[in-house]
Amino acid sequence: GSTTVTSRGDVQVRITVSGGSITAVDALQYPQENPTAVSINGQAIPIYIKEALAAQSSEIQLVSGATETYSGFTGSLQSAILQAKAKG
Numbered sequence: 031g032s033t034t035v036t037s038r039g040d041v042q043v044r045i046t047v048s049g050g051s052i053t054a055v056d057a058l059q060y061p062q063e064n065p066t067a068v069s070i071n072g073q074a075i076p077i078y079i080k081e082a083l084a085a086q087s088s089e090i091q092l093v094s095g096a097t098e099t100y101s102g103f104t105g106s107l108q109s110a111i112l113q114a115k116a117k118g
Contacts, residue, residue: 033059055082
């Protein structure tokens, strides 16, 4: 997906689609500018990935304390989904 800019840093994800289903989500880029961001995103990103795989969409639950990463993650995820659909 495209990079989504947030006030805490850029977020970009890549999805793998097989048979019309999202089979993998990889966080390529996310805020890691300080120990707090590393800690928060170290917990939130795996949850967001798990939820995206379960939901098969960008409609996932927000992890408390990771709002900016959520905005970036879901924005980039939706972009990736739209790109995959455009490619058929």
